Amino acid sequence: MKILTLTRAAALAALSLPAVGARADAVIGSPAPAFSLPDTAGRTHSLSQYAGKWVVLEWVNYDCPFVGKHYNSGNMPALQKEYTAKGVVWLAVNSSAPGKQGHFTNDVIQSRSRSYGAAHSAYLLDPAGTVGRAYGAKTTPHMYVISPEGRLVYAGGIDDRATTDLADVQGAKNYVRAALDEAMAGKPVTTPTATPYGCSVKY
């Protein structure tokens, strides 16, 4: 009898197959929902292709004042730079529907990203909101950290200062940094979830 061995990627895909349009759940400790989205350069990115890597998902809307706080202060670009240098795949995700705040042409996204000094690995486009809904993304920013085995280890707010003030970046407890540092060192994540804050995702 031939025994079929699933590759890790296929196993991930099989474990996290939501029905089309259904709302899956992004549960801490469980496999993160699968996705496949184009980026602003037309390349497609799937979670499965990043098996074996740490992945950060960052829900973004450049016109939201909470996102502005983290970009105008340089906080988000600095995190992106620091962790992509450590091999983390950092994916910005835009689930703004056409006509709603945060929905831009690819040219505008690229130009705004450059002016912020953004250092994400790719900026993914989810105008139908399918992936946002699969992850239960509520705010911009809303952050997720996924392990190389495809499990969700952090979901929630970027830090503990739910304001739009740039001055609140310094001194805030950054939950994403903490989760990445702990998880990448093989330690349990002390705070696997925290209240996400920001503008609503513009589905």
Next chain:
Amino acid sequence: MKSLPVLASLFLFSGLLGGPVEAGDASSGSANVTVRLVSEVLSIRPGKTFTVALQLKMAPSWHTYWKNPGDSGMPTRVVWTLPDGFKASELQWPAPARAVDGDLALYGYEREAILLTEITPGPDLPSGRFTLAAKVSWLECRDICIPGKASLDLTLPAAPGRGPAAIDPASKPLFVSARASMPRRSGALKVSHAVEGDRLILRIAGSPPGLGSPLEFFPETPGLIEAAQPQAVARAGAGWTISMKRATNASPPAAALRGVLVTNSSSRRLAWEVSAVAAPSSH
């Protein structure tokens, strides 16, 4: 000096009359929200708590948020600068409303929100005038969100003597309206909470007058329930149960689950403060 007793008596006279409440910058705002700081009293007395109102008026379609803003947004915040010895209570919030937009919901206010704070002067109050300064920050949203900030202040004279503080008749309607919008406390209300799978269940026993369908629960703590999901309300004998979908990755609720219960009947909107006790699960 000869002039001193005259000055002192002039001051005493104005104190007896109640004196003007100076509104320095008591009103400010943005394009969509005006904010105003209003005192209920004309003068203050040592150790006697009095109430001030922060009134937010929102342009049509714009809203501000409750202490738990729901899925997004930011609650209105006040940072007080008070004279030595003065204390300010936490903000007292009017009953919120829920606005659902697809998968997401917010808890907050449209048109107007009057937040109350109780201020307690110290036990010793030299005669003079006392300035209460408030740095207010809020988030006003419609389809987009704009952060708002204002610095407001009020100056109140100290009135000599004992007895209750003089109420300002001009601000009375505002405070009547504010208190009517506040959730009330009722000894008749007995609420327990339990987690049953992916549902958070409230069991309400004891029916204070006016409590009835439609009924809605607003938890004080974010991240407990899915705010956009409908709450299943059912009669249970003389009481009610409310079944709510827990939020993904929700922690178990605290032993005392605090929030506001709102009856949104056609004639009146009534609200009660709730502190639900943990009940043993039925499973």
